[in-house]
């Protein structure tokens with residue numbers, strides 16, 4: 001965990017220091033809201049990979065840091081979140097309500113308020129309900145092309161044509177559409193026409209959270225599972241943000257609820273993610289406000305999908321075993337002299353798919369629990385969904401053969417190498433596959449979805 005955090009920080013340092021020109025431009029770029037790095041799961045992928053704002057197809061193979069030149073990729077599994085999407089119906093209703101209050105009750109001379117009132121229309125409607133937007137199509141097209149350039153021997157035209165690349169998706173329209181977009185990126189890149197490549201819909205794997213009874217009953221449908229979130233929303237930090245927003249709109253403090261503040265934040269985030277505009281809604285927040293909003297959302301993810309409750313991550317046992325079964329199969333096929341049948345697996349799901357798995361694997365675990373009262377203490381936390389889970393977030397596992405049966409496993413999050421938590425420093429960079437299997441031995445031997453997800457575990461004395 002510590003190694004991971006350190007690497008992450010160093011990586012950020014490299015980005016900001018190596019590309020200072022780029023960095024300066026970004027700071028001054030009037031099209032990017034100053035608060036864009038605090039949008040949690042509603043953030044743009046470009047915010048975690050800023051070099052992409054210059055060149056959306058930029059890849060740098062030397063970030064992979066192979067231990068030796070003879071290492072060759074033999075298998076890749078990518079678990080990818082869908083691309084940029086419209087808000088859900090629930091969020092759209094809240095935005096509409098907030099918009100009415102601003103139009104009817106806000107007064108003031110600020111130019112951004114004038115712009116909202118005269119030059120902004122409420123264009124979101126409830127039919128949009130979470131569907132993929134055009135930007136989301138591009139997210140996946142570009143991602144597939146970048147991954148094919150990063151791993152050209154695996155994500156290759158030959159492997160696609162010969163059926164060695166498998167696609168699995170959640171049944172949600174935005175995921176199916178993302179999967180089609182990912183494939184379209186490849187077929188357009190290689191100029192393949194008139195060929196359809198299959199994908200399988202598999203909710204048991206990609207929407208395990210719906211199928212895990214214990215999780216549904218004890219967390220998803222249980223308000224007390226997220227009581228820390230409610231406390232934070234009623235706490236002093238959030239109240240201060242509400243008051244500041246009310247003051248900026250010149251309305252009574254009592255008129256601005258937490259839901260409304262959240263709706264404004266979402267409006268700023270969606271206008272940016274969908275249309276790449278820095279909308280006047282963003283002017284209602286300063287950076288301190290945005291950090292509080294970000295924490296509220298991280299707190300929710302922590303208790304609903306992350307370390308807050310053990311079952312959150314255990315619900316992903318089925319996906320965990322699926323990943324390792326595939327790695328084992330590729331390893332043994334390669335060892336026994338056969339061609340690896342599934343060179344690449346692309347699995348498209350949700351933030352709710354990725355976060356439990358990242359948690360199960362021990363990534364982004366801080367020393368202290370996120371609570372309603374330790375906002376300040378958590379300012380340096382590693383659990384920041386803005387960095388982990390933007391649209392099209394992806395966790396990629398690459399299995400390498402480094403000669404003589406020396407297998408290595410490299411994890412990448414959002415195209416950046418990360419370190420499995422809990423390995424020694426010596427093991428950490430490009431770890432041996434056997435060390436990873438040892439690291440997760442307890443989970444590999446247990447972590448049974450059916451058992452973990454039962455509401456009442458059978459006990460020995462019954």
Ligand SMILES: *[C@@H]1O[C@H](CO)[C@@H](O)[C@H](O)[C@H]1NC(C)=O
Nearest residue numbers: 014018059060061062063064
């Ligand atoms: C690619 O990454 C390597 C290693 O991180 C770095 O030294 C190099 O400057 C990068 N190249 C480009 C063009 O960014």
Ligand SMILES: *[C@@H]1O[C@H](CO)[C@@H](O)[C@H](O)[C@H]1NC(C)=O
Nearest residue numbers: 101103104105106251252255
């Ligand atoms: C807000 O505006 C509506 C419509 O004009 C009005 O009915 C309502 O009283 C106003 N609320 C406040 C608190 O000013």
Ligand SMILES: *[C@@H]1O[C@H](CO)[C@@H](O)[C@H](O)[C@H]1NC(C)=O
Nearest residue numbers: 111114115116118119120277
């Ligand atoms: C009004 O909106 C249009 C389109 O979004 C934009 O091009 C124009 O600059 C805006 N005008 C003002 C005064 O903000």
Ligand SMILES: *[C@@H]1O[C@H](CO)[C@@H](O)[C@H](O)[C@H]1NC(C)=O
Nearest residue numbers: 131132133134135137177180
């Ligand atoms: C995918 O979403 C885009 C953007 O909403 C839409 O234009 C396109 O028709 C969708 N594609 C499919 C195959 O549903």
Ligand SMILES: *[C@@H]1O[C@H](CO)[C@@H](O)[C@H](O)[C@H]1NC(C)=O
Nearest residue numbers: 072073074334337338339401
């Ligand atoms: C195993 O993978 C390595 C690296 O790609 C390759 O050189 C070797 O031929 C593979 N073995 C078999 C039997 O395919």
Ligand SMILES: *[C@@H]1O[C@H](CO)[C@@H](O)[C@H](O)[C@H]1NC(C)=O
Nearest residue numbers: 002005366367368380381382
């Ligand atoms: C977490 O706790 C360990 C052990 O007390 C300590 O060594 C480490 O520095 C702490 N990490 C952070 C990020 O505070």
Ligand SMILES: *[C@@H]1O[C@H](CO)[C@@H](O)[C@H](O)[C@H]1NC(C)=O
Nearest residue numbers: 368371373374375376377378
């Ligand atoms: C914040 O951290 C400090 C130092 O670790 C500790 O003394 C304090 O009790 C913590 N405060 C909260 C609210 O957790």
